[in-house]
Amino acid sequence: MRGSDIKKNHDKLPQNRLKTGVAYMESLEGKLLDENIEKNIKCLKTIFEKCSDIIFREFVFAQNEQIKLALIYTDGLADKGQVSDQIMRALALEVPMAVPGRVITKAQALEFIKERGLCIHQIKETNKVGEVVNAILSGDTVLLVDGHDTAIINGARGWEARAITDPEAEPTVRGPRESFVESLRVNTSLLRRKIKNPNLKIESFQVGRLSTTDVAIAYLEGVANPAIIKEVKTRIERIKIDAILETGYIEELIEDEPWSPFPTVNHTEKPDRVAAMLLEGRIAIFVDGTPFVLTVPSLMVEFLHASEDYYERFIFTSAVRIVRYLAAFASLVLPSLYIAIVSYHHELLPTALLLSVAAQREKVPYPAFFEVFLMELVFEVLREAGIRLPRPIGQAISIVGALVLGDSAVRAGFVAEATIIVVAFTGISSFTFHYSASISFRLLRFFLMILSGTLGIFGLTIGISAICIHLCGLRSFGVPYLSPVVPTAYSDLKDVVIRAPWWAMVANPRSIPGHNKKRESFGMKPMPPENGE
Amino acid sequence: MKKKVWLAICIFIIANFMSGCWSRRELNEVAIVLGAGIDAIDNDRIRLTVQVAIPMAFASGQESMGGKKQAASMEVSSDGATIEEAERYLAMKIPREIYWGHCVALIIGENMAKKGVRTITDFFERDREPRETMWVMVAKGTAEDFLKTGSILEKTSSQAVGLLTRMKTGYAVKLFEFVEMLAEEGIQPAAAGVRVVEVNEASDESQQAETGGRRVEMAGTALFKEDRMVGWLDADETRGLMWLKGQNLKGIITVPAPDEPDKMVSIRVKRNAREIKAESVDSIPTFKVKIRVEGDMIEQQSMGDLSEPEKIKKINDSMAAEIRKRAQSALRKAQDDYGVDVFGFGQAYHRRFKNEWKDIKHNWDDKFKQAKVEIQVEANVREMGLLTKRPGTNK
């Protein structure tokens, strides 16, 4: 009997908790503040029961000691200096100095405090308990005044945040060195500094039933396509989830093709890149608490481009891009090609090379497929370890691991030298382009390796075809993923494998359906005077 | 339900594919054939000799460690009625699968060549592995003996002849060219000749022992009538053949200097081309062959200043005479001695007189014997190297 009771309770428990959690905020929805400050404080204390970081500071108004005041804020989220100096000191000490002799009645108190008492740049009033709770949790400081059913929300936020640093995931040689941080406001300010135009709209949402995370979408009105903006909004508003801790949550919840290995939503941590995306008519999604910003719609080619491509001179950039495309291709097919050639199509190697590879493989006991597969796995382990290990030892370990493992594996006769070369080159190639695209390439590489291990070059070709067909069918917010290559937008081809000089990129990309057709005037090609006058 | 069907299909496909790897052959499971030799033996049977590479010998940096140099190849022979049959017997002697994809040279023994080669080219064209670009050569003596001869610079005799042909010093044909000559009317096939010679040039005794004091080299050209070999051209006549066929050729023409006939001038051939014009004079086929040669002077022994135009003209003339002499000698041998049109005069005649050709194509070789061939040579010296004249000539 007892056992089943426990079970019953056990079953109930999480559900109840969840219900209180999610429904709690909803249950506060219609609740209003009372005129009696004691009641209000009691109500809030019940709400914030066992929340040791919520501070209730009760004091009396200097002008009229009958009037009780209460400050409620979250320790660590509110700027303590401001709270003590600009609110407490003002109300508890300095108000009489400013208006000596004047007596404020309870009824006048709220107006007076708002107008003369607070030295805070942004205040807001509310009479809803839900909003008060929200404000406290967001870092605002709430001031309750006795005798009023209205609370004043002081925007005195201030918490410890990471300083703006170099972009870690997308380092550059040339170009802005700042990257986004975890704070949404800082991030939008970084963007605003790039595009000083009122048409840069930043709309806010709150997503997450438990976390109520701030989410903002940014776009350039008149440039971005309204239909896509609307689609983004609908998709974000559709999200009903307990918490959004990273943009990755949103990414997976708004993708067009959730089963695809390819990312159809781009992300970056560089404000300049986001600005460039917005200028081409894309939409950015910011999430509070993460330095990564999503941009949609995204195309396949974006993942092979770097922001630096637009800062370096176009000749160099074009050359580098060709290398990057080749590297991307190599990172996808090189191991499978190696398997196909070594175990099926020996005739594709020149005689001298074949003999030397054959000599290397003489001592290797496993088929090429198994060997490459194994080494690729080893490489993935090393890479993963390199990321997870504490930074100071991470690099050392991965280099030593790679060297020692590779060398010993060859000496012990597990693998051929050629395999090591192929695997190492493939691994390095996959670092030449966007990280999330390289993840999908990494996965597909294994898929292709299996195919070429069973059917040789035919299998490889079949696999590549299947991938291409898949890519042709992909869309990102209605935009074909492979555009501008297919469907072909000829004017956009100037910025795919090569990059045209800036003075030639007059038209904005047509593959992103936007409104701003031209991004510069014609005739921007520099024309220095002929004879050096 | 739908999902289950999908799952079943996937499992079926994967199981099918994974159990496969049908055509897989790892590199250490194949015997890489570098050269194949074919000899005729008794009772219409053929002997197939393959030169199989021993991969370990090709590993980088292995030789010095091992101390003793490992043999780079092994040669195995086997008999059969067809090549494929012989290959099956070979499979009993070689523990690995025979792989033809890198066969550099197809060496035909002299006996085989005389018996007819049409029966053996088929396999090398029909099978997917042997490549049409392998060199076809006729060995003086047996192909087996030829393949068993080592090479010092290259590791195997097949590679050695492969590279020798690349130097374009002698006439060389690839399999697809040879087959085309066999198939087309109005031309008879010719193939490079190779032979084994005794030498004492290797200074190192171990090398001597290794190659058995023997070496392979190019040796003229084998001429065919239909698919049977009828005779040889020597090295000089081979050059004549190449002039007449318009084949690219890297070679030196040495002519007497214009002022001092006992001193010589050497000219390196840079470009050569030929043009055949067919005519029918009293229904006797007549051909005008125009050979154009360009070359650079690379050596001269005389003290004269050869940069003067009239002297160059003299050199040009003697060059032309020399080339004409070579061409004539090749022509005479092919036309008079063997009566085979290896130059493609018949094709030229066919191109010009397509109606008359129908009547004579069946006995073209006889007609060819009566044909008149007129050879015109236009030779030119272009460059003179880094010297204009011999230093000290004005003394």
Next chain:
Amino acid sequence: MLEKEIIDDMQAVFLMVNLVIPTVLLGVPAVTIGFAKRDAWISALLATAAGIFIGRLISSIIEKFPGKTIFEVMEELLGRLFGKIAGALFAWWILHTCSGIAREYGEFLEVAIMPDTPLIIFSVAAIIVSAYAVKSGFEVMARFNILFVLVIILFLLISALSYANARFDRMLPMFETRPQDVLKGALVPLAWMGEIVVFSVFSPALKANCSIRKINDVSVLLIGAFFLVGIMGVLLVFGAEHASAMMYPVYNQVRIISLANFLERLDYLIFMSWAIGGIIKIGIFYFALVIGISWLFGISDYRPIVFPVGIVIASLSMFIHEGVGDELRFLMGTFPFYSIIIFEVGIPLLLWLASIIKGRGHGA
């Protein structure tokens, strides 16, 4: 039926080109050269001219019924019963040809690269990938095809390297072959060119402002050009006698490329183009067949029948021919007459006559 998907005229042209080219380029030059010898180029030109006639015939019918597949046109012009019969025959021809292609597809791969692999693996693999493309829709197919065109261009550039071995006098003397042989040589490529009739199934997917006649003309000319280049390449490199004995002369043509002693052994270019080109060709026929069958049985969405039809194609491809000899006899002897007379000219001509008599459609 076909969903509202739109392809532009360039995509249509290249779809049509790749609907024909993959198998033509590999197998047909040898046959044409076998008949017409050195004058094979005349056959190619003749076939192209006749191909333009077929293209015009088809476009003159289709353009009268915008937004309708050829099946629906049949029903409208010939009445319900005869329309369905003609449509069923046409669908049968597509099925037959499609399995024939799947067979050829596997055969080349088996002969040229993987002799030990069962034939069915190649057909099944290609059909699976094609099925994926068919399921993804016609737009996706058109886009994938454009990607492949890039591969073809690369391939053409590289196969041009074999012209290092070309000798123009291999074409001489001209006009030696008897005219009837030249015509015979033209018949086989014409039968292949006539396969563009399959594309009339997809005419509703074309953009509204495309001229079908122009698309057909340009496609046939392009196909003719590709074919001519293929024939000339083989002829100039190998000579007529040698080339006509080969099964896949273009493959040999690429195999002999050897430039500067390192640009050689480029066979895989052919494998890859063949593997992808075959998928596209099978895919288009497959798609047409699926649409035809769903029309025949009045199914509104074609997607559910994609896999069953694929299984039919794959299994038919296994017993359609007994061996290569049988297959060659059919492809070179029966197939040209069978397809040209009944399906590529016969049925279109019938429809054209019917449209004239009935005076239906826009133009009439």
